Amino acid sequence: MIDSWVTIKLTRDEALVLSHWLEKLQxxxxxxxxxxxxVWAPIHTIAGTLDKSLPELFASDYAERLEAARQRLRAED
Structure with a gap:
């Protein structure tokens, strides 16, 4: 079997919440x-990709942004 790439699309809110959860997991x-x-290698790959893609992780109001993203995602459910 030849490895090929898989692309996963997430909204920014989904990415932010997932990134936080993966950080806690790690x-x-x-x-x-x-x-x-x-399973560890893909977990680290996903977490690293999210870290590089989300400047919000380093914002001074990160906690507020994370909570707002959680609230929006909960409202969609």
Missing amino acids: TTNLSQVVDDPA
Whole structure:
């Protein structure tokens, strides 16, 4: 099987909330949550890609932006 790229499209709100969750996941003992080490590489790849794509992560009002994104996503559900 030849590897090919997969593209995932997220809204900025989805990306921001997912990025925050992945950061929390990576700062826990990852092996307690993810039982297959093969999954770690894609988790780190996704998290790294989000980090590079979201300047909001470094904004002084990050917590407020994150909460606003969460609220908008909850309203969509």
